[in-house]
Amino acid sequence: MYQLSADDDFHYELLRILGIAPYEGSDIGEVLVAANKIEPLSMLSWSKSFDELATHMGKVAEGIDSSKYPISARNAHFKAATYYRAADFFLHGNWSDPNINTLWDKQTASFNAALKLMTIPGKRVTLRSKGGQFKVPAIYYSSGSSKPRPTIIMCNGYDGAQEEMYHVFGQAALQRNINIITYEGPGQPTVRREQNENFYASHAQSN
Incomplete structure (x- = not known):
């Protein structure tokens, strides 16, 4: 290579x-x-x-x-x-x-x-984790179909950004009339920076 x-x-x-x-x-x-x-x-x-x-x-x-x-x-x-x-x-x-x-x-x-x-603008939304320990930043992408459509929920690996997922799978899914939701959890970019929640803290809370 x-x-x-x-x-x-x-x-x-x-x-x-x-x-x-x-x-x-x-x-x-x-x-x-x-x-x-x-x-x-x-x-x-x-x-x-x-x-x-x-x-x-x-x-x-x-x-x-x-x-x-x-x-x-x-x-x-x-x-x-x-x-x-x-x-x-x-x-x-x-x-x-x-x-x-x-x-x-x-x-x-x-x-x-x-x-x-975007033809249908993506929307940033904020969800709450179970127990409310941290906020979950997410982005919703609509395929624009007026009929019920499949929705794929995507999370990047390790400390990867949710924004990257749009280019990896998201746009391809939208082109096939599938809705998309991406999100980030503890240790990932936005949660780590804005809430100081890392992987270890999340694991400790879950235990």
């Missing part, structure tokens, strides 16, 4: 980012250019490269007249969100790093801008 980076962890994450290109999650050429700037074993280099790409794509998105070209604007906002998530990914060894929240706020703003430009 051709290595996208001499660093195995970076190679894996680059494949993950490339994998969501078919459903507006990224652009292969843009990701490969960013990958070429990353120094193996340098997490700061990774973050810097994707932050620069995300910032550029965010400016592209803002420069598009979304009233005339909603698809192009949506696509650019979605990609900016992905690249901000990528810039954040390897920073979690030091939770005092302010970039963890700054980059996440930017990815959320970009993703929300894209949600508004």
